[in-house]
Amino acid sequence: MKKVLMIALIIAIVAMPIFSAGQAEKVSAQKTVTVFGAFVDEEAHRFEEAIRPFEEKTGIKVIYEGSKDFETLISVRVEGGNAPDIAGLPQPGLMLNFAEKGKLVPIWSSLGALIDKNYAPVWRDLGSYKGTTYGVFHRVNAKSFVWYPKKAWAKAGYTVPKTWDELNRLMDRMVANGHTPWAVGIESGGATGWVGTDWIEDIMLRTAGPEKYDRWVSGELGFNSPEVKAAFEVLGKIWLDPRYVYGGKNYILTTSFGDAQEPLFTNPPKAWMHRQGNFITGFFPEEVQESLEDEVGVFALPAIDVQFGIPVLGGGDQFVVFNDRPEVRQFMEFLATWESGKLWAQAGGALFPYLDQDLRAYPNAIERSLAEALVNAKVFRFDASDLMPAQVGAGTFWSGIVDWVGGKSLDAVLSDIQRSWPK
Amino acid sequence: MAEEATSKNRALAHGGLATLGRLAVSIFVPLVTFVVLWGGFIFLKESKAPPALIAIIAIVWGVGGVALLFWVADWTVNRFPPAIAKRLQPFVFVGPALIILAWYLFLPTLRSLYLSFFDAQSRNFVGLANFVYAFTDPKMLESFVNNLLWIILGTGGSVGMGLLIALLADRSRAEKAFKSIIFTPMAISFVGAGVIWRFVYAYKPVGESQIGLLNALLTLFGAEPQAWITLRPWNNIFLIAILVWLQTGYAMVIISAALKGVPSSIIEAGRIDGAGELRVIGSIIIPYIFTTLVTVSTTIIIISLKIFDIVYTMTGGQYGTEVIASMQYKQMFNYYDFGKGSAIAIVLVLAVTPVMWYNLRQFSKQEGF
Numbered sequence: 001m002k003k004v005l006m007i008a009l010i011i012a013i014v015a016m017p018i019f020s021a022g023q024a025e026k027v028s029a030q031k032t033v034t035v036f037g038a039f040v041d042e043e044a045h046r047f048e049e050a051i052r053p054f055e056e057k058t059g060i061k062v063i064y065e066g067s068k069d070f071e072t073l074i075s076v077r078v079e080g081g082n083a084p085d086i087a088g089l090p091q092p093g094l095m096l097n098f099a100e101k102g103k104l105v106p107i108w109s110s111l112g113a114l115i116d117k118n119y120a121p122v123w124r125d126l127g128s129y130k131g132t133t134y135g136v137f138h139r140v141n142a143k144s145f146v147w148y149p150k151k152a153w154a155k156a157g158y159t160v161p162k163t164w165d166e167l168n169r170l171m172d173r174m175v176a177n178g179h180t181p182w183a184v185g186i187e188s189g190g191a192t193g194w195v196g197t198d199w200i201e202d203i204m205l206r207t208a209g210p211e212k213y214d215r216w217v218s219g220e221l222g223f224n225s226p227e228v229k230a231a232f233e234v235l236g237k238i239w240l241d242p243r244y245v246y247g248g249k250n251y252i253l254t255t256s257f258g259d260a261q262e263p264l265f266t267n268p269p270k271a272w273m274h275r276q277g278n279f280i281t282g283f284f285p286e287e288v289q290e291s292l293e294d295e296v297g298v299f300a301l302p303a304i305d306v307q308f309g310i311p312v313l314g315g316g317d318q319f320v321v322f323n324d325r326p327e328v329r330q331f332m333e334f335l336a337t338w339e340s341g342k343l344w345a346q347a348g349g350a351l352f353p354y355l356d357q358d359l360r361a362y363p364n365a366i367e368r369s370l371a372e373a374l375v376n377a378k379v380f381r382f383d384a385s386d387l388m389p390a391q392v393g394a395g396t397f398w399s400g401i402v403d404w405v406g407g408k409s410l411d412a413v414l415s416d417i418q419r420s421w422p423k
Numbered sequence: 424m425a426e427e428a429t430s431k432n433r434a435l436a437h438g439g440l441a442t443l444g445r446l447a448v449s450i451f452v453p454l455v456t457f458v459v460l461w462g463g464f465i466f467l468k469e470s471k472a473p474p475a476l477i478a479i480i481a482i483v484w485g486v487g488g489v490a491l492l493f494w495v496a497d498w499t500v501n502r503f504p505p506a507i508a509k510r511l512q513p514f515v516f517v518g519p520a521l522i523i524l525a526w527y528l529f530l531p532t533l534r535s536l537y538l539s540f541f542d543a544q545s546r547n548f549v550g551l552a553n554f555v556y557a558f559t560d561p562k563m564l565e566s567f568v569n570n571l572l573w574i575i576l577g578t579g580g581s582v583g584m585g586l587l588i589a590l591l592a593d594r595s596r597a598e599k600a601f602k603s604i605i606f607t608p609m610a611i612s613f614v615g616a617g618v619i620w621r622f623v624y625a626y627k628p629v630g631e632s633q634i635g636l637l638n639a640l641l642t643l644f645g646a647e648p649q650a651w652i653t654l655r656p657w658n659n660i661f662l663i664a665i666l667v668w669l670q671t672g673y674a675m676v677i678i679s680a681a682l683k684g685v686p687s688s689i690i691e692a693g694r695i696d697g698a699g700e701l702r703v704i705g706s707i708i709i710p711y712i713f714t715t716l717v718t719v720s721t722t723i724i725i726i727s728l729k730i731f732d733i734v735y736t737m738t739g740g741q742y743g744t745e746v747i748a749s750m751q752y753k754q755m756f757n758y759y760d761f762g763k764g765s766a767i768a769i770v771l772v773l774a775v776t777p778v779m780w781y782n783l784r785q786f787s788k789q790e791g792f
Contacts, residue, residue, distance in 0.1 A: 071756070071757075072756045075756065075759065100544065189736075189739050190735065190740070192738075192739055192741050246628065247627075247628030247629075248628075250626060250628070250649075250650035251626075251628050253650060253653045253742075254625075254626045254650045254652070254653060389758075390757055390758040391758040391760065394757050394758065395757060399740075399741055402741045402742065406653060406742060416561070
């Protein structure tokens with residue numbers, strides 16, 4: 001026993017200098033900022049590329065970590081006292097939750113001035129809780145777009161509809177030609193249904209207008225109100241009619257949102273239109289992606305009530321601060337400038353909200369036109385389901401869509417959703 | 424006389440001092456050990472030495488530390504009078520397990536119970552509101568019904584199939600091969616099984632090539648493909664089939680072992696008395712292995728009660744397939760309602776406890792516990 005202890009002691013004494021040398025190094029260590037976010041793989045890589053200029057300029061190291069289970073993990077980490085310096089929250093509800101619990105550092109005046117200068121006011125509102133701003137938006141997305149196979153459309157003689165009536169006429173013409181107008185898929189694991197909530201939100205903005213939309217988001221306008229019911233009925237005319245949707249309700253329910261665009265690119269197309277956000281280009285078949293501008297056309301979902309114009313529905317990741325340090329502040333101020341998005345815009349697959357951005361940075365005409373639509377839209381609204389209480393926005397609204405497509409009566413679905421709204 | 428008394432007093436005082444000293448040492452030594460080990464842990468945690476080196480030292484430090492703690496505890500206990508030492512000795516062995524159990528299981532359960540009486544942010548006391556929700560909300564009621572289905576069909580299916588296969592295999596020459604094949608799915612995790620079965624149930628519209636096994640078979644015979652996981656209420660049964668597929672092997676192996684224990688003399692006697700094969704199984708074999716059947720059933724009932732992975736990977740609780748555990752997860756991690764999530768967790772614990780207790784009793788009856 002004594003021998004063993006002796007040996008252990010000797011090892012400890014020998015090992016001591018190695019570790020203490022390491023210990024000393026800590027003082028002069030490089031300043032680091034840890035960022036935790038929801039984008040992974042290629043997107044994470046592009047984010048890291050985009051922030052490299054900051055690292056080079058300031059010598060501060062930014063360590064980005066992404067997870068597919070971000071929304072679960074961030075709560076666990078914050079609750080467990082292991083919060084990152086900065087987190088990129090895809091859902092404003094998460095920000096409100098953390099702000100309410102007092103976990104977030106409010107933005108400081110110099111950053112506030114930057115936000116006012118570089119963003120439309122809507123973004124500051126979206127990053128605020130009870131008048132205090134916490135979040136800075138970086139990459140954003142816009143969802144009100146309809147994608148179509150350009151060459152096949154040209155051959156069939158279809159043209160882009162400017163109004164909802166034109167869209168309806170186009171759909172009927174397609175049916176008359178033996179074509180199926182839409183490809184829709186809402187499967188998304190635990191989040192199945194969100195594609196449907198996006199559609200409903202787009203229709204709400206077009207039929208009820210932005211003010212009623214805001215009241216709907218805040219809970220003043222119930223799900224059982226005539227406005228919401230009307231929006232579901234508009235959608236039902238398309239989705240629940242097997243002539244208009246490829247594969248009918250079974251395809252809608254069981255097809256993953258990423259795969260849902262596939263029928264557009266068969267020859268001949270099995271479906272002729274697909275409504276989805278700008279991210280969907282990343283899911284297109286490789287040969288389509290290679291010559292995106294030649295293969296794919298895109299238009300904004302047309303206006304229904306002309307007085308509301310063509311609103312844009314979207315979302316985005318907002319970055320919030322958990323640990324207040326000078327280098328963290330520096331990085332946040334970087335994120336509020338176009339410089340932090342430029343390289344990612346060039347790489348493709350992302351839109352940015354900065355007012356002073358250079359649209360020429362986007363790699364193709366499609367993304368350029370999307371970014372233009374986003375920056376110029378008179379009405380921009382955040383994805384309602386991301387703003388509503390999670391029980392509804394990430395719960396009953398999604399499952400309500402699934403139940404409704406599955407055949408449950410609209411009134412029952414809407415009153416189910418309304419009942420789940422937390423009092 | 425007086426002198427004797429003083430010396431006795433002195434001896435007593437001496438003895439008292441010695442006991443005190445011994446007590447002090449027996450508190451002091453483990454304390455110092457703990458502080459040293461903890462210090463080392465903090466030192467390693469803060470160190471910026473190469474990670475691989477830290478990892479190796481940490482393993483040595485951790486394992487050695489545990490051994491040292493045990494050795495010190497043992498040494499301390501042995502410094503007590505033998506009668507006390509004998510009483511304390513078991514705790515040296517079982518103590519760490521008890522502490523870990525208390526820390527990771529008992530305390531969290533208590534905390535969940537506490538949280539279940541508060542609102543979503545754990546701020547305001549709401550009384551039994553969360554439990555009222557747990558027993559009245561339509562989604563929760565749906566979960567209870569589904570869980571009941573899981574218990575009845577999942578357990579019945581697994582044990583029934585396990586028994587049948589064990590009986591048949593017992594009479595077959597290729598027993599080992601059959602049993603190995605049936606047992607194989609046991610090696611697959613629930614999540615893995617969910618992913619595999621997604622392909623079995625996969626749906627493509629008419630006219631496309633069916634990548635799902637079931638629909639491929641259907642279309643082969645000219646029938647229309649079905650979106651299996653959306654077909655209420657049958658989709659619950661399709662999900663339960665996965666559990667049966669996974670657990671039949673377990674039931675079969677245990678039952679098969681019990682079958683080997685049925686004395687052939689009783690069976691022979693039954694046959695001589697003119698009992699047919701079914702009569703032998705029903706009146707001799709099943710009563711003989713009944714406790715085993717109960718043990719296997721209760722184990723699978725517990726698994727069915729807390730079923731989560733299969734539902735989560737296959738449907739996410741959509742299409743009317745919600746179960747208690749998936750509701751708990753949603754309330755906790757999707758809706759951030761710690762009150763409701765905790766209340767559902769407590770309900771689940773309460774539901775599992777009696778089965779667990781019965782299960783352990785069965786085990787101890789079999790002297791396996």
